[in-house]
Amino acid sequence: MKHKEYNPAEIEPKWQEIWEKKGIFKASDDTGKPKYYALIEFPYPSGDGIHVGHPRSYTALDIIARKRRMEGYNVLYPIGWDAFGLPTENFAIKNKIHPRIVTAKNVARFKSQLKSLGFSFDWSREVNTTDPSYYKWTQWIFLKMFEKGLAYKAEMPINWCTSCKVGLANEEVVNGVCERCGGEVIRKVKSQWMLKITEYAEKLLNDLEIVDYIEKVKIQQKNWIGRSEGAEVSFEIDGTDKKLVVYTTRPDTLFGATYMVISPEHPLIDEMKDRIENWSDVVEYRMLAMKKSDFERTEINKEKTGVPLKGIMAVNPVNGKKIPVWTSDYVLMSYGTGAIMAVPGHDTRDWEFAKKFGLDIIEVVAGGDIEKEAFTDIETGVMVNSGFLNGLSVEEAKEKIIQWLEEKGLGRRKVNYKLRDWVFSRQRYWGEPIPLIHCEKCGWVPVPYDQLPVTLPEVENYMPTDTGESPLANITEWVETECPKCGGRGRRETDTMPQWAGSSWYFLRYIDPHNDNEFAAIDKLKYWLPVDWYNGGMEHTTLHLLYSRFWHKFLYDCGYVPTPEPYQKRTSHGMILGENNEKMSKSRGNVINPDDVVAEFGADAFRVYEMFQGAFDQPIPWSQQGLRGCRRFLDRVWKLQEILVPGEGYSEKLDNIMHKTIKKVSEDFEKMKFNTAVAALMSLLNEFYAAGAVTRGEFATFLVLLNPVAPHITEELWQICGYEGMLHEQKWPAWDETKVIDDEIEIAVQINGKVKDVVRLSREATKEEAKAAVEASETISKLLAGKTIVKEIYVPGRIYNIVVR
RNA sequence: GCGGACGUGGCGGAAUUGGCAGACGCGCCAGAUUUAGGAUCUGGUGGCGACCCCGUGCAGGUUCAAGUCCUGUCGUCCGCACCA
Numbered sequence: 001m002k003h004k005e006y007n008p009a010e011i012e013p014k015w016q017e018i019w020e021k022k023g024i025f026k027a028s029d030d031t032g033k034p035k036y037y038a039l040i041e042f043p044y045p046s047g048d049g050i051h052v053g054h055p056r057s058y059t060a061l062d063i064i065a066r067k068r069r070m071e072g073y074n075v076l077y078p079i080g081w082d083a084f085g086l087p088t089e090n091f092a093i094k095n096k097i098h099p100r101i102v103t104a105k106n107v108a109r110f111k112s113q114l115k116s117l118g119f120s121f122d123w124s125r126e127v128n129t130t131d132p133s134y135y136k137w138t139q140w141i142f143l144k145m146f147e148k149g150l151a152y153k154a155e156m157p158i159n160w161c162t163s164c165k166v167g168l169a170n171e172e173v174v175n176g177v178c179e180r181c182g183g184e185v186i187r188k189v190k191s192q193w194m195l196k197i198t199e200y201a202e203k204l205l206n207d208l209e210i211v212d213y214i215e216k217v218k219i220q221q222k223n224w225i226g227r228s229e230g231a232e233v234s235f236e237i238d239g240t241d242k243k244l245v246v247y248t249t250r251p252d253t254l255f256g257a258t259y260m261v262i263s264p265e266h267p268l269i270d271e272m273k274d275r276i277e278n279w280s281d282v283v284e285y286r287m288l289a290m291k292k293s294d295f296e297r298t299e300i301n302k303e304k305t306g307v308p309l310k311g312i313m314a315v316n317p318v319n320g321k322k323i324p325v326w327t328s329d330y331v332l333m334s335y336g337t338g339a340i341m342a343v344p345g346h347d348t349r350d351w352e353f354a355k356k357f358g359l360d361i362i363e364v365v366a367g368g369d370i371e372k373e374a375f376t377d378i379e380t381g382v383m384v385n386s387g388f389l390n391g392l393s394v395e396e397a398k399e400k401i402i403q404w405l406e407e408k409g410l411g412r413r414k415v416n417y418k419l420r421d422w423v424f425s426r427q428r429y430w431g432e433p434i435p436l437i438h439c440e441k442c443g444w445v446p447v448p449y450d451q452l453p454v455t456l457p458e459v460e461n462y463m464p465t466d467t468g469e470s471p472l473a474n475i476t477e478w479v480e481t482e483c484p485k486c487g488g489r490g491r492r493e494t495d496t497m498p499q500w501a502g503s504s505w506y507f508l509r510y511i512d513p514h515n516d517n518e519f520a521a522i523d524k525l526k527y528w529l530p531v532d533w534y535n536g537g538m539e540h541t542t543l544h545l546l547y548s549r550f551w552h553k554f555l556y557d558c559g560y561v562p563t564p565e566p567y568q569k570r571t572s573h574g575m576i577l578g579e580n581n582e583k584m585s586k587s588r589g590n591v592i593n594p595d596d597v598v599a600e601f602g603a604d605a606f607r608v609y610e611m612f613q614g615a616f617d618q619p620i621p622w623s624q625q626g627l628r629g630c631r632r633f634l635d636r637v638w639k640l641q642e643i644l645v646p647g648e649g650y651s652e653k654l655d656n657i658m659h660k661t662i663k664k665v666s667e668d669f670e671k672m673k674f675n676t677a678v679a680a681l682m683s684l685l686n687e688f689y690a691a692g693a694v695t696r697g698e699f700a701t702f703l704v705l706l707n708p709v710a711p712h713i714t715e716e717l718w719q720i721c722g723y724e725g726m727l728h729e730q731k732w733p734a735w736d737e738t739k740v741i742d743d744e745i746e747i748a749v750q751i752n753g754k755v756k757d758v759v760r761l762s763r764e765a766t767k768e769e770a771k772a773a774v775e776a777s778e779t780i781s782k783l784l785a786g787k788t789i790v791k792e793i794y795v796p797g798r799i800y801n802i803v804v805r
Numbered sequence: 806g807c808g809g810a811c812g813u814g815g816c817g818g819a820a821u822u823g824g825c826a827g828a829c830g831c832g833c834c835a836g837a838u839u840u841a842g843g844a845u846c847u848g849g850u851g852g853c854g855a856c857c858c859c860g861u862g863c864a865g866g867u868u869c870a871a872g873u874c875c876u877g878u879c880g881u882c883c884g885c886a887c888c889a
Contacts, residue, residue, distance in 0.1 A: 216809065216884090223808070223885060230889080248889060261889090304887085328887095335888045342889085348806085349887055418888050538883075612830070614817060618810090619882085626817065629830050635845090676819065679829035686829090748825040753870045755825050793869050799824045803869050 006638035008602025011716040016118055024728060025077065025120040031527050033074035038065045039507055039567070041536035041544070042080040042127075044499075045106035047091055050113045051584065052592045052610070052622065053576045057535050059607045060573060060616060062119045063669055063708035064533060069120075070704070070732040076528060077120055078510035080127035081107050085499040086164060089430035093463055099430045103130055113594060117603045118711050125513045129502030130430075134509060136453035137519035138501050139435040141551060143446045144558060146436065150196045151424065153444065157265070157290075158423055160188035165468055166427055187290065190468070193434060193495060195422040197550045201225055203564075204419075204549055213570040214617075217541045224542045226418025231402050233341065233411035235260060235314040237272070238322055244268060244314055247336030247416055250343060250378075251405065252397035254318050255386035256364035257341035258354070260325045261306065263333040264289040269309070277310040282327060289329040304330055304353045316341075317410045318387065318401075328353065336416055345370045365394060422547065424497060427470040429462035431496030439483035439490040448484050454492070470494040503544055504551040507531055507566060519560075526562045534567040541572065571672060574619040576610070581621045592622050604710035605631040611674035611709055633682055634713055637706065640685070640694055644721060647695035654698055655739060657687055662735035665705045674709070681706055696721070701733050749774050750801040751783055759800070767794045774800055 019025060038061045043054055065077040083103045092099040107128065114121070127134055145151045159173045160166075163183025173185050197204075205225045208218050230249035237244060244260060262268055264286040269276070276282055285307045306328030313322040330349060331340055344354035344361040351374035354361050361370055366384045368375025375381065378394040388404075389397040405411030425434070435447040435454040447454055457478040462471045472494040473479060483490035505519070511528045512520035536544075545567075552566040577583060578590025585591065597606045609630040614620035650658045661684045668677035684702060688694040694702070700723055707714040707727055718727035742763065747770070749757045757780050759773040771792070774780055780802075787804040794800050 219809065220884065226885095226888065228888075246889080250889080302887085330887045330889095332888070340889045347889070349889075352887095416888080418885095542884085612817095615819095618818095620817070623817065623831070625831050632845095633830085675817095676829080679819075682829055746825080750825085750870075753824095753868090758825070791869060793824095795824065797824095799870075801824080801869050 006635055006713065008604060008634075008712065009599070012116070012118060012598075012603050012712045015712045015715050016115060019118075019120070019728075020123070023124070025075075025122050026124055027076035027078075027122050028074055029524060029527065030074065033072070035076065035528055036065070036068040036073040037076045037528050037531045037533075038068070039078070039510075039531045039534045041534075041540060042082050042503070042506055043110060044082045044085060044087075045103065045110045046087055047102070047106055048586075049109050050594055051576075052594050052597070053537075053584075054114075055117055055594060055606065056576055056610050056616075057537070057573045058114070058117070058119050059610055059709070060672060060674065061533065061535050062607075062711075063611070063674065065120050066708040066711065066728070067666075067669055067732060069728065070707075070730060072731075075120075076125075076510065077122060078125045078127075079114065079119070079121040079123065080125075080506055080510065081110070081129065082499065082503050082506070083107065083128055083130040084431045084497075084502055086166070086428070086430070089428060089462065090164075092430070099462065100130070103128075116598050117594070117606065120711070125510050127506055127509050127513050129432075129506065132453045132455050133516070135432040135502065137509065138432050138497065138505070139447075139452050139454060140449065140519065141505060141555065142432075142497070142501070143435055143449065143452075145195060145554060146444075146446055148554075148558075150199065150554065152194055152196070153191055154194050155189055156192050156194070156423065157187045157189050158192055159185045160190075160468070161185050187292075188468075190425075192423050193425040193493075195424045195550075197422045197547070198417060198419055200550050200553055201227070201417040201419045202415075203553055204546060207549075207553075207565055211565050211570070212568055214572060216538070217545070217570055217572065220541050221546060224419065224546065228416050228418075230414055230416065231405060231411050232337065232414045233317065233405060235317060235341065237268075237325075238313040238315050240272075240275075242268070242271065244325070244339055245337045246339045246341045247414060248341055248343075250346065250394075250398075251401045251411070252383065252386075252389065252392075252394050253343040253346050253364050254316070254341070254401055255389065256343040256345045256362045257316055257323065258344060258360040258362055259323050259342045260314050260339065261328050261331045261342055261350075261353070262309075262325065262339040263331045264327050264329055265333040266327070266338045268339070269327060272309065272312055275311045278307065281307050282309060285327065292329070304328060304349070304356055306330075306353065306357070308357075317405070317408070324359070326353075326357075334420060335418065344374065346374055346376055348374045348376060350374070364389075422550075424501070425495035426498050427465075427468055427494075428496050429456070429459065429471045431498065432501055433472070434493040434495050434497060436493045437481060437483060437490040438493065439486060439488055441488055442483055442485045444493075445483055445485045445490065451484075470496060472496070500544060500547050504548040505555075507534075507548075508552075508555075508561065522560070522562070525560075529561060530563045530566055530568045533569045533571070535571045535573060537575075538572045541570075545570065572617060574615070574617050577619055577621045579622045579624065584622075590622075597627065601627055601631045602634070602712075604713045605634055608633065608678060608710055612678040614675060616672045616674055633685070634710060636685055636689070637702075637710075637713065638717070640688060640699060640702075641717065641721065643688065643693050644699055645693045645695055648697045649695065650698050650701075651691070651693070651695050653691060654687060654695075656742065657684060658698060658701060659735040659739040662701065662705065662733050663737075663740050666732070666735070669708070678709060696723075700730075703727060704730050704733055745797060747798070747800055749777065749780055750799060751780070752803060753801060756780060756783055763797050765796065770794050770796075770800055774802070 040057050040061050065075050068075045088099050088102050092102050161178040161183050163181050164178060178185055205227055208221060228249050230247060231251040232245055232247050234243045234245050306326045309325045309327060312325045314325050316323055342350040344350040345363045346365055362385060363370045364384060364386045365375060365381035367377060367381040381394050383389040383392045383397045389400060402413050433454045433456060435452060437445050437447060439445050457475050459475055479492050481490050481492055508520050512524045515521060548566060552561060555561045556564050578588060580590055582588055609627045612630055613626050661680050664680040665677045703714040703718055715727045744760055744762055746758045747761050748755045749759055757777045759777060761770055761773055789802055790805050791803040
């Protein structure tokens, strides 16, 4: 019988249309079924169209989503657009097109590209962060935070990108340059809206215990939050009533503090102006430090610099010793109290500084050689030269000194975090307007909830201003408004929100995307939350994940969402590199366009390829040959029609491998071992051809197993071969554990650990039976001639090893 | 510097609790088919002409048995980076 050729260009659009028409991937809010919420990071619709990296994540969770549906779940697998952001705005400026139009165009392109790949997204729940009906709720959440005191305005030295002319969060500065454009970043003081994420540091850290994130992600979150335990200690400034408070994780070394260092920005410098004898030196140093970019300032291996505050001495509270106070930019104003007690004997940085400037080094923990280097070991050291702490271990000394400090009122136990508050202002046009109005009488007043959203005004020019103000600042008729509280003159905030805002809660909006009265109805949230499985890139594990957890926890505390954590499970995919093993980029000329791949090989081959090529969490280089191989596999699947024979069950010969494959594929999908799952299906296919026939029952199971990876071809074959109903409605196959186990297996026979022969044995063969089988082997008996058997080891089902001398 | 991951054929990569290293795919070789190329099909494919033997970055160790465990060492990648 002659069959039609496999033609993905024909069958793929056909099935995409059928799925869409029937609405089969629409999640219902029918709470009778168990729910499953699968989530991928919604894309930023850039002008370049989708990248081959996008489908890696989307296919993976599409596999999970499709499998779950066949397992009887009500699945939510949504998609949307994280569409605010700089690249669109920059493109708009350059080409004089409104960013809204650019966005719409990019979204349309992305949408058609994603649709061509056959993902089972519920398109009816599509969201777009730039849609006023969406950002109305982004603003609403912001106002709730403002109400609770979590949003505040502060004069902050911020990271200023000299090229984008925009303030950046610490996280957007990579190696001292702008994450987006690579431009130089300097420090600039601006009044900025801040979000108090630090208030949630403890919860964000502790609740990592109750979620199922891959370990790597948890570790990165923990490091970013950076919790440390220690103490705050007050030092008196000699001859004044002023105190200098420091934070230290090593209060045990207090006797070894020989000088103090304060950050150049520390307010004490100005307070002590009259007493500082070398004021001009200090001012000069401070100016120099402020001019430095963060990059220069934090560059490692840099010679330490600093100047003493002459005339200022601090008093060590444990022994009354007077010690000098210096200022140096290795002490950061933004961490702890902006001041440290320097213990050069036991801190590497302090040691370097002391060596350079000839300051005293005292050993207070014995065990190292402080002439050569700081001794920082806290496990083995014993306290010396430390009065009442002498002889204690570091751990004991910490406890004792903290108690002593607290009793004397000189200090207290303190926990600190590296996590900083979130700079939430951007001086840009293409973002959510911050919905606040400044009134001279009333201060900052929120725009009333019933007036949300505060929409972006139409403007002629959305170029950033040279002063660094948002382009919105130039639109007088928009800026000038009434104070909602007193009716007097008010001015709108002209800063907009960062791109992270809209993505901090989008997974909630998917649950109830068309709700005009609330961001999502609580009963729906109760049904769908938490997200069961969230997959995304490692590049978002610190920022986006932390921010969205923070927003979610805030909403939880307010009673608006039912779970303390948004995502139950988080996994990450590896990057897809260019064929030359480098990151894909236009400048490297190694970009693969998914459209070309679909046109030449089909979406199914593309999907199979991306799942098969390597381990899901590892980076993989692109390989056109590998892709060709996956297409060949599908061609061979297609041609199975030619050897299809009647029989609803499995043939005796293949029964065992059928059950094995069902088990392997089912389990591998869950573990995201897609490459070995596909390999198992390829092996099964080879078995079909080796057998020369495949029964209808075997083929049906094969198609179901392959369906989540290659949905179009399998659905088409299901139809062509006249199976009942549609493939996606079928049940996920079950395997029979007793049939997975082989009754008779091959056991390797080793001599001194080296395989010499193989014998066929029952899985449960006794040692005697095994021995008999082994002795029957000619190869073995030949090799054993003249040797003395020392020992024989038999592990049923595994190995038979003969040790000889 | 700190934290994490990794190192296996010509290539991408497989290998439950330590138990036949190299599944699956690519590439390559031979054959079939074809006017030819491509495509397809069949067989082969870690090294060595063959046996022996040697083989999971390198050097040791534990074990009847090590890619897997332990010690040391080299290299690559990722994250953080003066956080007191």
